[in-house]
Amino acid sequence: MTTDDQHIIQLFLSGEDEQKAFRLLVSKYSERLYWHIRKIVICHEDADDVLQNTFIKVWRGIREFRRESRLYTWMYRVATNEALNFLQEKRRAVHGYSEETSGMLENQLEGDAYFCGDDIQRELQKAVLKLPERQRLVFNMKYFDDMKYEKIAEILDVAVGTLKATYHAAVKKVEESLRLSDTIIM
Amino acid sequence: MNEMTDKYEQKNPFSVPEGYFDSLEDRIMIRLRKEERSRRARLLRTFKPFMGWAALVAVVVLVMITVLPARNEGIAETQLDADFNPTTEEILEYLAGEVDLAVLSNEILGR
Structure with a gap:
């Protein structure tokens, strides 16, 4: 504190x-x-x-x-x-x-x-909105707010390992959504 | 993910009305005061039907607090008297100071 x-x-x-x-x-x-x-x-x-x-x-x-x-x-x-x-x-x-x-x-x-934001930003937001609630929270805090895993773990009361897995799963889904909407050049 | 970060470099695509954060603190304080007022009003409304009974209970408690100790004091004095157990000599000594012993003994013997 x-x-x-x-x-x-x-x-x-x-x-x-x-x-x-x-x-x-x-x-x-x-x-x-x-x-x-x-x-x-x-x-x-x-x-x-x-x-x-x-x-x-x-x-x-x-x-x-x-x-x-x-x-x-x-x-x-x-x-x-x-x-x-x-x-x-x-x-x-x-x-x-x-x-x-x-x-x-x-x-x-x-x-x-x-x-x-522009159209690309809008597509990213839409892709994030498709995530399940917990994944969306973790994605927002890690990707947009640059929070450390330890801090997110403290707030959401989950283990850091679980958080990392959740974040990686969220990233995969977001990337997949964006690929489908054809707005990201991979 | 790096490609995504590069492409979506502008991380916060949201905005707020102009001056929003400048007035936020004051608006929250106003809302807090309003909430506290309505909370007190709600509490008052909830307990209003019971206020008559509460007043009655208060009066009864007040009476018990003020009257009962007085009665208890009386009981305590009575208990003190009951515990007082003087010997015959002590009684005679006491009476010697109050009455004429000759008159008393004549009264007892029925003369």
Whole structure:
């Protein structure tokens, strides 16, 4: 845990200025959590909602936060769970069980006003969206966020070996999808 | 994978509305305050039907706290009296100070 995080938690636990401690937390983590969430839910408005819900959960849970994990790891976990639950709820509310989450997200990607990538980037995103949930998470964190396996393992609570296998399987699938869509020159 | 990384060099194809991150902190704090207010209101709504009963229980507890110790003190004094077991000499000594022994002995003997 970094010194800053310890300072923030101390501020919280002392009860002196919880709002100030929370503001520090938001200021430090909101942007990276936003991008983590955004890659899961795709749509900006949804990412904004999920991010705010994440911080509300963090506010309510931080007093019981067990220091055996890092604050950063714990917040990533909260954000991941919030994003995945949000997708499940949204799919159920909008489509019942008739559509796969990947199909719903592909449609969102097509209509996303805040997607600034080119066609090739769009194809890559679509290929990633076809991955099973766990593989997609691992791919996003490793490929897009350049996170170390050890850190991802801590967040997702899985062994590093399992993660490596998951990532390689995801890469193969993405490459295969891109080859099929004929947008990658192998 | 290297070919893929080269080709998709621009890693983050998503963007956000202008100024989004500048106002994010304030919006989260506003949302937090709103949530806390509505949470307190929800709690109040949940417990409102039981508030009359809670007040009654509070009154009963208050009465028990204030009245029972007073009664217990009385019991304690009574217990202290019951434990008091003076000898005949002590009684006579006490009475000597209070009454005339000659009159008392005449009363006892029925004279």
